[in-house]
Amino acid sequence: MDSDKSGEATKITIQEPKADTKGKGIIAGALAPVIVATKAARRSRKGWKKGAAIFDLVLRLAAIVAGFAATSLMGTTDQTLPFFTQFFQFHAQYTDLPTFLFFVIANATASGYLVLSLPFSIVCIIRSHAAGPRLLLIILDSAMMALTTSAASACAAIVYLAHTGDSSANWNPFCQQFSNFCQQVSSAVVASVIAATLLLSLVVLSAFSLRKMK
Amino acid sequence: MDSDKSGEATKITIQEPKADTKGKGIIAGALAPVIVATKAARRSRKGWKKGAAIFDLVLRLAAIVAGFAATSLMGTTDQTLPFFTQFFQFHAQYTDLPTFLFFVIANATASGYLVLSLPFSIVCIIRSHAAGPRLLLIILDSAMMALTTSAASACAAIVYLAHTGDSSANWNPFCQQFSNFCQQVSSAVVASVIAATLLLSLVVLSAFSLRKMK
Numbered sequence: 491m492d493s494d495k496s497g498e499a500t501k502i503t504i505q506e507p508k509a510d511t512k513g514k515g516i517i518a519g520a521l522a523p524v525i526v527a528t529k530a531a532r533r534s535r536k537g538w539k540k541g542a543a544i545f546d547l548v549l550r551l552a553a554i555v556a557g558f559a560a561t562s563l564m565g566t567t568d569q570t571l572p573f574f575t576q577f578f579q580f581h582a583q584y585t586d587l588p589t590f591l592f593f594v595i596a597n598a599t600a601s602g603y604l605v606l607s608l609p610f611s612i613v614c615i616i617r618s619h620a621a622g623p624r625l626l627l628i629i630l631d632s633a634m635m636a637l638t639t640s641a642a643s644a645c646a647a648i649v650y651l652a653h654t655g656d657s658s659a660n661w662n663p664f665c666q667q668f669s670n671f672c673q674q675v676s677s678a679v680v681a682s683v684i685a686a687t688l689l690l691s692l693v694v695l696s697a698f699s700l701r702k703m704k
Numbered sequence: 705m706d707s708d709k710s711g712e713a714t715k716i717t718i719q720e721p722k723a724d725t726k727g728k729g730i731i732a733g734a735l736a737p738v739i740v741a742t743k744a745a746r747r748s749r750k751g752w753k754k755g756a757a758i759f760d761l762v763l764r765l766a767a768i769v770a771g772f773a774a775t776s777l778m779g780t781t782d783q784t785l786p787f788f789t790q791f792f793q794f795h796a797q798y799t800d801l802p803t804f805l806f807f808v809i810a811n812a813t814a815s816g817y818l819v820l821s822l823p824f825s826i827v828c829i830i831r832s833h834a835a836g837p838r839l840l841l842i843i844l845d846s847a848m849m850a851l852t853t854s855a856a857s858a859c860a861a862i863v864y865l866a867h868t869g870d871s872s873a874n875w876n877p878f879c880q881q882f883s884n885f886c887q888q889v890s891s892a893v894v895a896s897v898i899a900a901t902l903l904l905s906l907v908v909l910s911a912f913s914l915r916k917m918k
Contacts, residue, residue, distance in 0.1 A: 509856045586872035589861045621915050630909045632846065636904055639850045640857035647803045647858035648865070652873070658800035659866070661875045690850055692906070701835050701912040 514651060539618040542699045546627075547611045550604055553688035557601030557638070559683035563595050564645075567678075569671040581670045582664070589648045590675065596641035597682055600634045600689070607631075614699075626694035635651060635689035642682035649675050707915050712855075718753070753832040756913045760826045760841075760906060763816055767902035771815030774895035778859075781892075783885040796878070796885045803862045804889065810855035811896055813850045814903070821860035828913075835914060842910035856896035863889050 536545035567590075568583045599629045607630065617623075617672040652672055655663030719860055778780075781804075782797045798804040821844065824837045869877030879886035 493795050582872070585869060588864065625911055625915050627906050632849070632904060632907045632911075635846070635850060636900065638854045639853045643854035643855040645860035647861045650802065651862070651865075658796070658803060659875070659878050660875070661865075664873050686850065690846060693846045694843050697839060697846075697911065699912060700911060 496549050517549065517676060525603050536618055539699060542695055543611070543615040543618055546695055546699075547608070549688050550608060550611050551697065553685050553692070554604045556681050556685035556688060557597050557604060560642075560685060561594055561597040561601060563612055563674055563681060564590060564597070565679035567671055567674045571667060582668045584675075587648060589644050593641045593645040593678070593682070596637050597678075597685070600638045600685065603630065603634050604695060624696055624699055628700065630691055631689055631692045635686055635693060636691060638682060638686040642679055642686055645675070645682070646679050647690045649679055709758055721808060750832055753913055754829060755833055756828040756909055757825070760909055760913075761822070761829060763902050763906050764825050765911065766795045767899050768815055768818045770902060771811050771818060771898035772893050774856075774892045774899060775808055775811040776887055777892035777895060778804060778811070781885055783882050785881060796882045798889075801862060804897070805859050807855045807859045807892070807896070811892075812850050814852045814899065817844065817848050838913055842907055842911070842914065843905055844893060845906045845910065847902055848914055849907060852900040852903060855902055856893055859889070859895050863893055865882070 492623055492657075564584050568581075570581045584594060607627060610627055613623050614620065614627070649672065651661060652675075653665045655661050729864045778798050782795075798808060821841060823840055825835050828834065828841070862888065865875060865877070866889075867877055867879045869875050
């Protein structure tokens, strides 16, 4: 009798929210394998995200090296020719051309930003599901990519002119005299192009990571 | 009696999967407000995404206009000075300097890409939850932003030189003679900078949309 009563009691408790529970119970039962599958997918996605975050840090460190190399190569350009006239000594350094000065400032800014962005990149490794820092990084990375690209290409245009000159504008190629200066400037441009490419890769990687976010 | 029987029948059907359903029913009951809240959030998020997708299309159209303006302004630069010597006629056009030629090619490429990207942007409006086209757009937009920025800044560096010259390199400012040519080239640079800025906005907008994706 006791067991029967308890059976009756359970029957009542089940029947009370009948209209709601019946359908929901079936839904929950049907969802069970989906939940398990989602959990597995989330785990694999978490591994993917962690790997992407570590790769992001590695790319960022490489970009810092490239950025600082570009800045220091351009910043230390200084060549004095061994001959001089009575009024003029032939001397070339990066401050002679405003584009080269812009190049140094832009690359120093980008390198400084990249160093400051390292903690955010590390946060992305530890909390791989956090979309906030990743969103901040993708926006600032895009802006810094634009800055580095503009510095590199402006400088490349000038270096090209310095190497070949331009007969239409009657601009003579000064690299024939200042060959060491031009070589160092060209290396700085190459380093800056590498930094810009790495920043573009960072933007693409962040976009993929954001896509994988839940 | 009939109604009673049917009541009994329901009781049995509920009791059959009791062990499973009881707990699940409670979970489902507890989840009900969460599901409703999620649905509301999803609807508001869908509205946000649709708005962002429409804004993306508008920005894209503006960038197309700016890109084509830059290309056509630079492509039609042509100035002949009213005086000439026995051997030389003073004539300036964009093909005289390789940087200007690169500018035309880069801006034409970016404008062409932007026109081809319009269908994808429209797909993003119709299927605002589709992350695939958005991911494709953000990657290609970043690359095109880099291209446009490099063209604009390389050209800006040359135009600056053409305006002011450089005493260290002994480069004379040819804008003093070819003022119309320089004015048109400067306008083209401004249009290209606008196109690059719009592309940067597109990248940022796409990043936000990807962040809001489920």
